[in-house]
Amino acid sequence: MKESSKKTTAVIVILCILIVLLSGFAGYLYKLNLDSRAAETDLRIKASNEASSYRDEISNAVSEAESYSAAIDENNAVHESEKAELYNRIEDLNRQLLLKLGTNKIIYLTFDDGPSPVTPQILQILDNYGIKATFFVKNNPGYNQYMTEIVNRGNAIALHSSTHNYKKIYSSDEAFYADLQEISDIVYANTGVRSNIMRFPGGSSNTVSRKYNEGIMSRLTKGVTERGYHYFDWNCCSDDATGNTVPVERIVEASKKLPSANTVVVLFHDSSSKTTTVEALPQIIEYYSSLGYSFGVITSSTPQIHHGVNN
Missing domain, CATH: 3.20.20.370 (Glycoside hydrolase/deacetylase)
Structure with a gap:
């Protein structure tokens, strides 16, 4: 009877030890998982920050290109306006010349x-x-x-x-x-x-x-x-x-x-x-x-x- 009780106690002790070990291991795994998630989060944050930085650079480049394009268009518009004004002036001078010379051929x-x-x-x-x-x-x-x-x-x-x-x-x-x-x-x-x-x-x-x-x-x-x-x-x-x-x-x-x-x-x-x-x-x-x-x-x-x- 005493021997059977000792065996039961030993089993219980062993189970407790296993439970403690398993709990410790589970805690370790949980911590490892938390660390992994934290690292993953850090990576995601870092990647997100880098992506955001690239987006900002691209956005700035697009804005600069659009501004440059607008400046070119505006400059071309000015030149086209000046050219049209010059052509109109030439036509006007030609008309005046023809009036002075008459239409005699x-x-x-x-x-x-x-x-x-x-x-x-x-x-x-x-x-x-x-x-x-x-x-x-x-x-x-x-x-x-x-x-x-x-x-x-x-x-x-x-x-x-x-x-x-x-x-x-x-x-x-x-x-x-x-x-x-x-x-x-x-x-x-x-x-x-x-x-x-x-x-x-x-x-x-x-x-x-x-x-x-x-x-x-x-x-x-x-x-x-x-x-x-x-x-x-x-x-x-x-x-x-x-x-x-x-x-x-x-x-x-x-x-x-x-x-x-x-x-x-x-x-x-x-x-x-x-x-x-x-x-x-x-x-x-x-x-x-x-x-x-x-x-x-x-x-x-x-x-x-x-x-x-x-x-």
Whole structure:
């Protein structure tokens, strides 16, 4: 009996020990769980704080970008407004200019390189239509007598070149002025007219002169003006210098390419090979007449048509 009681007591003691141990272990696990949750919470808080920081940075960047974009838009709007105002001002000035100039449309038919065997035919066509033209002449022995006819029929005579030799006339400023004076004297000898109207061989925009003298056109365009000359280029080209006997249709079509101005200066050539220019002339005259253009001759008071100088 006593032995059985001892066994029972031992079992109870062992159970108590186990309960204590289990309680301690459970407490440990509970504490461990609390620590783990606390760590997890700390991590979550830390992650949340970091995320919040990133969100703030992103928000700031977006706000900065939006502000920058708004500034650009505002700046563009200012520029667009200024540009629109400028365009309106230009249009207003153009309207005022047209009012001052009137709406008259005028065309100047100009012929380079004559006189030639076809000069009398050109003069006859002009007479037939009751209009006049401007002839930029060079020295053509054997045909210079037509200079007198040009003037006597009421056309304008102007200076082009004595030799029309690019290499020679554009070799130096002095060579050019010597050539210009020579053709001036020839015109005066044949007509009694001392013209101050001229056209550069190749036009003021020519680049061939660069081969012989760098920068000479920049000097000459200024120099001839200082000497009292008025030089004229053109704003409509007949294309008759692109070859000999250029098709009539091509000359007519090229001559119809109107510039954006009421004043048209058409370039033709007066030489023995330009027979198709003569043939095309009536169609061109009739075309511009149908558009209401009047035909004029170039004088020192005519608004000058200038190209951009390229040398």
